[in-house]
Amino acid sequence: MRGGRILSAIIFNAIIIVALIPLALRGVRYRPASASSILGRNLLITLVGQFFTDADGVALPEWFRFCPSAAGEIPAGAVTASASGLDPHISPAYALQQVPRVAAARDLSGATVRALVESVEQGRDLRFLGEPTVNVLNLNLELAKLDSSR
16 A cells, blocks of 8 residues: 555656656746836735845845845844845835935935835834834835836
């Protein structure tokens, strides 16, 4: 009885592997796209932080950053950032600290960018749990929309 289970598992795995390896080797086709179109299409990963860097891994100044190490600075409001680097939320203070850089890089007024930060700020859960946060991906999506409307 035990030998039958083992033989069944071997046959099943042989069939699956033979079918999946050719699919895996085909890979995914690369298509260059603008940052705003990529952000708009990535709806399935909105809960995961994004890196906004150039081809050399240098952080782009026109986007908000969720990871202090990507910015080359560690402000007090970002010290408690996600250790995995996957949490897309930052403190409102850290977002506001980035406003002058983003506004200058995009040739926008600081007031316009500050208002955008405040519009996507999320309050405490159940009004008393945790701290207010800003979802960086949502904030960058709003920046991309602002660019397309100009």
